[in-house]
Amino acid sequence: MRFDVVTLFPELFAPFLTVGITRRAYESGQVDVRFSNPRDHAIGNYRRIDDRPFGGGPGMVMMAEPLEKALASIQAQRQDKAPVVLFSPIGQRLDHAAVQQWSASDGAILVCGRYEGIDQRFIDAHVDVQISLGDFVLSGGEVAAMALLDAVARLQPGVLTDQDSHHQDSFNPALDGLLDCPHYTRPDDWEGRKVPEVLTSGNHEHIERWRRDQRLALTAAHRPDLVEAARKAGRLGAKDEAFLTGKR
Incomplete structure (x- = not known):
């Protein structure tokens, strides 16, 4: 299965993918994890990916255009119609049943938001599934993406030392x-x-x-x-x- 992660901070994932038992799933390719940085698809000298919110208010909002271009690049590479997942407080809470479904799937495109959020027009146009870890707010979607990847990886055959371990x-x-x-x-x-x-x-x-x-x-x-x-x-x-x- 393949998970493409759209994130401004792909470097956060490096130790996560190379340490611990679950690294076996990533090293073997059972769970193929790839990254796309929307900043690489932004225009201008500063590669800007965020701007002030219309209507005023604190913080910045991620712009739709760089995210859409990053998504289009991923979709052009993939051979399937992978669902686009956004980690969001309004999403369905991630539970064991959902993890089992993802662990038997072909993967997904995981979008990690930052700042005050993502331009709603990108969400309306492209996001298929929204997932929440619980009733609290993170600085970005990267930790949530790691949680999903870890839960999926440990269910893959041969990843845990004892195959019966996750049954308990x-x-x-x-x-x-x-x-x-x-x-x-x-x-x-x-x-x-x-x-x-x-x-x-x-x-x-x-x-x-x-x-x-x-x-x-x-x-x-x-x-x-x-x-x-x-x-x-x-x-x-x-x-x-x-x-x-x-x-x-």
Whole structure:
């Protein structure tokens, strides 16, 4: 899959693409990441890409023309009709289901805004999808683009050391959309805090039940909406319900 990133700061991505486990996806070409700087498509001695907003107000607005030219250059190179994605507060919040869809796609063109925003006419003419990371504002779309790329990269075959690892992630359908359980490692006694005895018992049936109960407890405490969604989807069994109601 190929992701083209339209950004004024492609240098921000260099360490991100070469460090950590997910670099395997980028180095292998499973997730092909390319960059286009709208400043390269701006005119004039100063290669201007922003201007004051009509109607007044603080900050600057990215101009439509350099962005459109950058987009046209990318589209001329690609052999597909890749969707154009803008990271924006009004977008749909990125979640695991969306990441799974992107991880199985042919990629996209990711537009990273800056300053007060992007000329709305470019958005109206070219943007297909808007994505938000949450109810907060970033200095630009680069961090959001990195988040999407990282989430997609780790789902590619061979990227994680253990292929079953991402199946244990929070929100994964393999866990019925619940949060993950707590994890422990050596030493078994750290500053007087001991690992739960069941995890050292060797009884795998009891261990799995304990982990399931912990997932249920954490999710009920912090994201009860996920418990309700699992219940409506018929993903909770009798033992799950008994644990949640304290009747077991």
